[in-house]
Amino acid sequence: MTIDVPTSRSDRSLPQLQPVSFIGANGQPTEVPTDGLRIPSDRTLLGLYQKMVQIRRFEAQVTHLTRQGRLATYPSAAGQEAIEVGATTALAPGDWLFPTYRDTAALLTRGVPVTEILSAFRGDWHCGFDPNEYHTSPAATPLATQTLHATGFAMAAKLKGEDACTLTFLGDGASSEGDTHEAFNFASVWQTPTVFVLANNQYAISTPLREQSNATMLADRAAGYGMPGLRVDGNDIAAVFAAVTAALERARAGEGPTLIECLTYRMESHTNSDDPTKYREAEEVEHWKQFDPIDRLEKHLRSAGVLDDERAAEITASAEELATSVRDAMNTEAKVDPSELFDYVYANPRANLVAQQAKLEAELAAAAQS
Amino acid sequence: MTVTALTTAEDVPAPAPVTMTKALNQALRDSLREDENVLVFGEDVGRLGGVFRVTEGLRKEFGPDRVWDSPLAESGIVGTAIGMAMAGMRPVVEMQFDAYAYPAFEQIVSHVAKMRNRTKGQVSLPLTIRIPYAGDIGGVEHHSDSSEAYWCSTPGLTVITPSNPADAYSLLRESIASDDPVIFMEPKSRYWMKDELSLPVQTAPTDRAQVVRVGSDVTLLAYGPTVRTALAAADDGAEHGLSIEVIDLRSLSPFDDETVSASVRKTSRAAIIHEAAQFGGYGAEVAARVTEANFTHLSAPILRITGFDVPYPSPKLEEYFLPTAERILDALESWDWEL
Numbered sequence: 001m002t003i004d005v006p007t008s009r010s011d012r013s014l015p016q017l018q019p020v021s022f023i024g025a026n027g028q029p030t031e032v033p034t035d036g037l038r039i040p041s042d043r044t045l046l047g048l049y050q051k052m053v054q055i056r057r058f059e060a061q062v063t064h065l066t067r068q069g070r071l072a073t074y075p076s077a078a079g080q081e082a083i084e085v086g087a088t089t090a091l092a093p094g095d096w097l098f099p100t101y102r103d104t105a106a107l108l109t110r111g112v113p114v115t116e117i118l119s120a121f122r123g124d125w126h127c128g129f130d131p132n133e134y135h136t137s138p139a140a141t142p143l144a145t146q147t148l149h150a151t152g153f154a155m156a157a158k159l160k161g162e163d164a165c166t167l168t169f170l171g172d173g174a175s176s177e178g179d180t181h182e183a184f185n186f187a188s189v190w191q192t193p194t195v196f197v198l199a200n201n202q203y204a205i206s207t208p209l210r211e212q213s214n215a216t217m218l219a220d221r222a223a224g225y226g227m228p229g230l231r232v233d234g235n236d237i238a239a240v241f242a243a244v245t246a247a248l249e250r251a252r253a254g255e256g257p258t259l260i261e262c263l264t265y266r267m268e269s270h271t272n273s274d275d276p277t278k279y280r281e282a283e284e285v286e287h288w289k290q291f292d293p294i295d296r297l298e299k300h301l302r303s304a305g306v307l308d309d310e311r312a313a314e315i316t317a318s319a320e321e322l323a324t325s326v327r328d329a330m331n332t333e334a335k336v337d338p339s340e341l342f343d344y345v346y347a348n349p350r351a352n353l354v355a356q357q358a359k360l361e362a363e364l365a366a367a368a369q370s
Numbered sequence: 371m372t373v374t375a376l377t378t379a380e381d382v383p384a385p386a387p388v389t390m391t392k393a394l395n396q397a398l399r400d401s402l403r404e405d406e407n408v409l410v411f412g413e414d415v416g417r418l419g420g421v422f423r424v425t426e427g428l429r430k431e432f433g434p435d436r437v438w439d440s441p442l443a444e445s446g447i448v449g450t451a452i453g454m455a456m457a458g459m460r461p462v463v464e465m466q467f468d469a470y471a472y473p474a475f476e477q478i479v480s481h482v483a484k485m486r487n488r489t490k491g492q493v494s495l496p497l498t499i500r501i502p503y504a505g506d507i508g509g510v511e512h513h514s515d516s517s518e519a520y521w522c523s524t525p526g527l528t529v530i531t532p533s534n535p536a537d538a539y540s541l542l543r544e545s546i547a548s549d550d551p552v553i554f555m556e557p558k559s560r561y562w563m564k565d566e567l568s569l570p571v572q573t574a575p576t577d578r579a580q581v582v583r584v585g586s587d588v589t590l591l592a593y594g595p596t597v598r599t600a601l602a603a604a605d606d607g608a609e610h611g612l613s614i615e616v617i618d619l620r621s622l623s624p625f626d627d628e629t630v631s632a633s634v635r636k637t638s639r640a641a642i643i644h645e646a647a648q649f650g651g652y653g654a655e656v657a658a659r660v661t662e663a664n665f666t667h668l669s670a671p672i673l674r675i676t677g678f679d680v681p682y683p684s685p686k687l688e689e690y691f692l693p694t695a696e697r698i699l700d701a702l703e704s705w706d707w708e709l
């Protein structure tokens with residue numbers, strides 16, 4: 001007697017080893033098989049290029065402001081712009097984004113105003129923006145927790161028969177957390193319209209990938225949960241955009257979640273408070289510079305004839321404008337009202353909070369008098 | 371939103387014995403009927419109807435899109451429920467047993483409790499997390515924990531525990547309707563308790579404690595499983611001429627200072643009874659806040675009669691661990707009654 005087992009596998013095979021990439025480091029087309037993905041038009045790519053340039057400038061400005069003490073902390077995503085911009089741009093306005101602390105660029109792409117994005121990094125207690133307005137969840141700091149929120153939100157959308165998909169970012173470090181595995185499993189069992197974008201930037205603070213996971217590649221995990229996994233060159237925005245667009249199409253067609261591992265490198269320190277020279281060699285950073293997502297796309301667009309010096313200068317100027325607006329916004333000290341601490345803990349007011357609030361207000365009033 | 375009318379006055383059945391399980395089941399059923407955004411999911415809550423049968427028959431009535439068996443992962447259950455609540459649903463999820471809610475601890479304290487605050491009131495989570503808790507049912511290890519102190523010391527959570535079928539119905543209905551997330555703790559040893567009842571029933575609002583027995587010498591503060599113990603102590607005390615007032619807290623957070631203080635000022639003595647360990651437990655909070663508000667009215671320090679500061683014991687030993695009426699009365703004897 002034998003146990004009844006299916007005789008054939010489903011079509012969900014393991015992803016190809018070579019990351020999908022359309023545009024090589026030299027700006028020329030690659031020879032890599034593209035797994036059925038369509039390269040975006042040069043017009044689309046030009047728009048993506050402009051956003052990446054703006055965001056790089058923004059990141060530099062904000063990092064600078066952190067050094068000046070204007071921001072309490074900042075986790076830069078310099079070098080990862082292709083993932084942030086490429087994935088977020090692929091979303092429809094009604095879709096929901098579930099970001100983490102490193103996804104400021106995604107918030108900017110989503111249209112959240114700079115001052116609102118930065119309020120948390122300046123030390124405010126709240127996320128700074130209205131999630132419902134931008135269809136974007138507050139950035140999660142406890143690692144991987146947001147992957148479940150994205151899955152649940154997508155499940156609700158599916159149950160309600162709404163068209164909304166969800167996209168969530170996570171890092172290589174976060175991929176070791178239990179919540180990541182629970183989210184992959186729930187999303188696949190429930191066939192939710194969710195896209196998991198795993199930004200594999202080689203380090204979790206100081207821990208290198210090889211001490212994070214012994215898997216050949218993180219995209220392989222998808223197979224174990226019965227969903228498609230894809231590995232793309234995270235520094236090629238054409239590949240990221242194409243992969244996320246295709247995953248969203250699948251999601252919208254009711255075909256469930258997708259895991260997209262984007263290979264990239266974090267060019268700056270984890271946040272302004274760690275010293276990357278303690279855990280990585282300068283040569284490694286130099287090596288990755290050759291794959292810079294912006295340089296590469298610029299080469300491609302110039303050789304395709306859609307970008308010239310004049311247009312490039314305009315784009316630089318628009319990035320400069322953004323940087324100026326960030327500087328100006330951060331020059332004014334953010335106003336905080338201590339009394340507000342109590343206002344949003346419960347929907348229904350609570351006697352003990354009301355009493356504590358009154359006490360603090362009395363203290364403040366007394367301090368103002370003296 | 372489709373709203374199906376609740377049972378009308380004419381449909382209300384004559385009072386009959388109703389278990390707490392049945393009352394909870396009816397509360398879920400009525401909530402599911404009333405609001406199509408209410409969803410029920412968790413481990414084995416669908417086909418089986420939950421290991422304690424609280425969700426029995428709901429999948430059949432409402433279908434697998436409203437009531438379903440989720441994968442076995444508590445953080446996943448709570449984490450996805452958060453996303454659903456953000457999308458406008460009102461999920462009611464079950465943690466199969468007290469100690470098995472711990473994998474979801476991070477989601478509960480970091481997100482369920484804080485989402486409203488983190489979004490300056492823009493996103494609230496109308497989410498109910500049901501946790502069968504406490505012991506006295508001969509459960510093996512990890513099946514009898516009382517985790518209320520963890521939840522109660524987390525701002526943003528509401529923590530409710532009924533001690534009888536009528537409250538079980540009414541408080542669960544209110545919890546599901548609340549825009550604040552609720553940790554709804556169901557005392558396992560009371561699941562099979564029966565009361566004469568006709569459902570639906572509306573008892574006192576969530577944030578009110580209830581005087582369940584009037585007395586003049588001492589106030590016993592109890593909740594969930596220990597209300598029964600406190601009432602037994604009151605009976606025994608009466609035989610010895612001691613008039614014991616018993617308060618069922620019902621809502622652990624928020625705490626009803628008013629009802630408790632009024633009673634303590636009347637009796638001038640109070641003791642708090644819970645199954646959870648004493649050290650750093652909920653009783654410490656109660657003793658401190660009741661003392662702070664009523665010090666000059668007290669004739670004796672507030673006592674705690676609780677489980678020992680050890681992991682919940684095996685079924686063979688739980689009778690030695692649980693607070694009993696006898697232990698309560700012994701403790702009360704330790705006071706100097708001349709004062």
Ligand SMILES: Cc1ncc(C[n+]2csc(CCOP(=O)(O)OP(=O)(O)O)c2C)c(N)n1
Nearest residue numbers: 102141142143171172173174201203204205
């Ligand atoms: C549950 C949890 N554990 C630890 C931390 C502290 N922490 C913040 S970021 C980080 C590394 C995360 O690395 P990765 O997921 O690769 O993302 P990256 O920062 O590289 O974008 C750690 C350990 C945390 N935020 N949450």
